[in-house]
Structures are given as structure tokens and as C-alpha cells.
Amino acid sequence: MPERWLDSGVAALRAEVCQVQTTREETVLLFGRQLPKGRAQLERRIILTPALAKQLAGGLAAIVREHEAQLNATPAGAITSQARDADVPAGARPVLAAVRGLGAGFGFEKSVKLAAGKLHTDRVIFGVRAAAAPRAGLLAACRALGMPEGPLGELEAQLGEANTVGFGYEGGTYKVYLEFWDRLRARLRREPSNLAPALLFLGWKWPVRDPGRCALARYTCHPLLTIEGIARRLDALYEGGDGASQQAAQEILRLAAGRLRNDSFVYVEAEEQGNPRKSFDLNFYKARLTVEELRPALAPLARRYAIGAAELKKALGPALERPFGHLSGGLGRDGGDFLTVYYEIEGI
Numbered sequence: 001m002p003e004r005w006l007d008s009g010v011a012a013l014r015a016e017v018c019q020v021q022t023t024r025e026e027t028v029l030l031f032g033r034q035l036p037k038g039r040a041q042l043e044r045r046i047i048l049t050p051a052l053a054k055q056l057a058g059g060l061a062a063i064v065r066e067h068e069a070q071l072n073a074t075p076a077g078a079i080t081s082q083a084r085d086a087d088v089p090a091g092a093r094p095v096l097a098a099v100r101g102l103g104a105g106f107g108f109e110k111s112v113k114l115a116a117g118k119l120h121t122d123r124v125i126f127g128v129r130a131a132a133a134p135r136a137g138l139l140a141a142c143r144a145l146g147m148p149e150g151p152l153g154e155l156e157a158q159l160g161e162a163n164t165v166g167f168g169y170e171g172g173t174y175k176v177y178l179e180f181w182d183r184l185r186a187r188l189r190r191e192p193s194n195l196a197p198a199l200l201f202l203g204w205k206w207p208v209r210d211p212g213r214c215a216l217a218r219y220t221c222h223p224l225l226t227i228e229g230i231a232r233r234l235d236a237l238y239e240g241g242d243g244a245s246q247q248a249a250q251e252i253l254r255l256a257a258g259r260l261r262n263d264s265f266v267y268v269e270a271e272e273q274g275n276p277r278k279s280f281d282l283n284f285y286k287a288r289l290t291v292e293e294l295r296p297a298l299a300p301l302a303r304r305y306a307i308g309a310a311e312l313k314k315a316l317g318p319a320l321e322r323p324f325g326h327l328s329g330g331l332g333r334d335g336g337d338f339l340t341v342y343y344e345i346e347g348i
Contacts, residue, residue: 013043027053079129081108081345089122091208092169096126098141099167104132109325111342112315113170114298115332116244117306119315123340125168125175130159138165145174146211151204154216158202166203177203184221197222200268215333217272219281227257230267230282237269237280237330244304245329245339249280251297252327256287272333279330279338285323291343292320301339319343 015031017040022028029046048056085093087108099106107127113120130138138159142152145167155178159165163182168175184198201219206212222233231250238246256265266283295316302312319341326342 015043016040022053024050026050079105079107079127081106081126083108083126083345087345088124089169091122091172092124094145095124095167095169095174098144099126099128101144102128102133102137102141104128108345109342110319110345111326111340112319113338113340114245114301114305114307114312115336115338119307119311120171121315123168123170125166125177125342127164127166130162130165130178133165135159141167142176145176146208147174147176147204147206148211148214151206151214151216155202155204172208173205174208175203175205177201184223188223195223200266201270203270215272215274217270217277219268219270221266221268225264225267227253227264230264233267233269234280237278243330244301244337248297248301248339249282249327249329252284252294253282255293255297256284256289259287259289270328275333276331276335277333279328279332281326281328283326285325285344287324289324290320291316291322291324291341294324294341295320298339298341316341 013031016034017032019030020027021030027048027050029044029048030042031044031046032040032042035041083096083106085096088096105128109125109127110121111123111125113123128138139152139156142155147155155176158178158180161180161183162178164177164179166175166177166179168177179201180199184200187194187198197220199218200221201217203217203219204214205217206214222229225233230253234246234249234253253265263286265286268281268283270279270281271277298312298316299309302309322343322345324341325344327340328342329339330337332338
């Protein structure tokens with residue numbers, strides 16, 4: 001492929017319809033305008049050799065995967081999950097039932113959280129495109145999970161601008177997230193030089209047995225950071241200290257960066273009302289790693305956390321071949337260091 005296109009004076013066509021025709025010798029792309037009564041006006045005919053058609057198909061497939069992976073971050077990837085009750089922890093089954101009741105496609109992520117002397121695997125999150133589900137249904141799902149009316153009003157006020165609604169569960173806690181990807185993307189289109197941090201998620205979390213203790217987390221995106229910029233933000237987040245998860249996070253960042261050329265990842269920092277949480281989240285979907293490839297970075301961290309090798313192997317076993325999605329870490333709600341690996345159940 002040429003590194004630079006000379007496009008001076010070339011007319012642009014915004015096609016409304018397209019068709020592909022093929023023989024053994026060539027592939028023909030037809031582009032045109034839609035006319036009344038099911039007719040189309042042909043505007044361009046492009047003829048490709050089989051080799052060039054294969055190259056184009058591969059390039060288009062990669063672009064579509066990239067587009068889908070960036071449409072939402074909780075979770076990113078496939079939104080056609082067929083999750084069953086048996087696929088989730090017992091405590092998460094009311095969440096799955098609420099999501100199923102929306103009648104919309106949803107994505108499904110699980111995660112493994114490592115902390116000092118602890119491994120948490122009863123963690124799930126389901127992501128629904130906000131536009132694909134009725135507003136009343138989304139609010140009813142939150143009520144069905146016991147979300148208090150005050151926080152529910154906060155969510156309702158923001159719902160119209162959200163791209164994705166995430167429903168989660170972890171160890172006796174329900175979670176609901178709103179994601180505002182399009183709002184940030186629109187700002188970057190209007191103001192390409194404005195790289196100021198912006199709100200990307202809001203997350204409400206409440207204990208199943210005590211919904212009144214609902215906490216609000218704010219997730220701030222630092223847009224279009226370079227790999228070096230992300231590494232610096234990670235160092236700053238740990239305030240120059242030696243957080244156990246810091247080295248693992250930097251190692252995984254370098255591993256993922258090695259899969260890309262001149263690109264980066266969506267980087268977010270989180271803070272939460274009423275507790276010392278200070279953490280990061282990195283969306284690594286487009287690196288197309290598997291969880292198994294993270295083991296060299298996770299094994300030393302597990303030893304520092306006093307987690308046995310057999311225990312780590314058992315926790316990661318079901319995930320090893322799954323697409324690695326997100327990495328989060330830093331200080332948790334209890335002030336302790338942690339690292340969480342999110343992975344997708346349906347592959348992309």
C-alpha cells in the first residue's frame with residue numbers, strides 16, 4: 001500500500017447504495033444513488049483483481065472491528081450474548097434477568113480482581129446500547145435491582161446522552177454505568193486541539209442488602225494520549241510509589257502497545273465519593289490479546305499479593321483463551337492496591 005495518496009482534484013462520491021459482483025477473474029464494486037421505486041443510479045464502477053479484492057476485504061474487516069470495539073467500553077466488542085443463568089454467579093442472576101427483560105442485544109464481560117491475599121471472580125458486567133432499549137425499560141431495570149430513587153433521578157437526567165448502559169455485579173454489590181463516548185468524540189471532532197480531560201462514565205454502586213449506601217464514581221477520560229503519555233499518567237496515579245499493581249500495569253501496556261503501530265488506547269481515571277478510590281481503566285480490546293498472554297505479568301503480582309500459583313491458575317483457567325478487554329488498577333474503595341483483568345465471553 002502507498003504511504004501517501006496524491007488526491008488533489010479527485011472528486012468525492014458519497015454512495016447511498018452498493019453492490020458487489022464477482023467472477024473468477026475479477027471483483028466489481030458498484031456504487032450509486034438511491035432512486036424511487038427501488039431503482040439505483042450507478043455512479044462508479046471499480047474493478048479489482050482477486051488479490052486486490054482480498055486485500056480490500058481484510059482492510060475493511062479490520063476497520064469494522066476497530067469501529068465496533070470503540071463504540072462502547074463497558075463492555076466493548078460483541079453485543080449478541082446468549083448468556084444463561086449458569087454462566088453467571090448466583091448473585092448476578094437478577095442482573096442478567098433485568099438485562100434480558102430489555103429485549104435488546106447485550107455484551108457480557110467477566111473479570112478477575114487481584115488484591116492483597118484475595119482473588120475475586122464473582123464479577124460480571126452486561127452492556128446495552130442505550131438507543132436499542134426503551135428508556136422506561138432501562139429505568140425499570142434499575143428499580144428492579146433496588147437502585148435508590150435519588151441516584152435513579154441522577155441517572156435519568158443523564159440517560160439521554162448516554163451511548164451505553166452497563167449493569168454489573170460484584171460480591172454482593174449491584175452497579176449501573178452510563179457511558180458518554182459520542183459526547184467526547186463529538187467534542188474532539190469540533191475541537192481537535194482540545195485534549196482536556198472529560199467525563200466518560202458515571203457509575204452508581206450499592207450493596208444488595210443496603211441500597212441506601214449508594215456511591216457515585218466518576219470516570220474521567222484523558223483523550224488521545226500516546227503510549228508514553230499513558231505510562232506517565234500511570235506513574236502519576238501511583239504518586240511515584242511502588243504500588244504492587246503498577247509494574248504489572250506498565251508491563252501489560254508495553255505488551256499491548258507492541259501490537260499496534262502509531263496508535264494508543266482509551267485511558268480513564270476513576271474517583272468515588274466517600275472513599276479513597278483512585279484508579280485507572282485501560283481499554284485494550286483493539287490489541288487483540290488473550291488473557292493467557294498476560295500471565296507473565298500477573299504471576300509476579302500474585303506472588304506479591306500472597307496469592308498461590310494454583311489459586312491464580314484456577315481463577316484464570318476459564319478465561320485464558322478469551323479476548324482480553326480492560327485492565328483496571330490502583331487504589332480501591334478500601335484503600336488497598338488492586339488489579340482487575342476484564343475479558344469477554346463472546347469472542348470478537
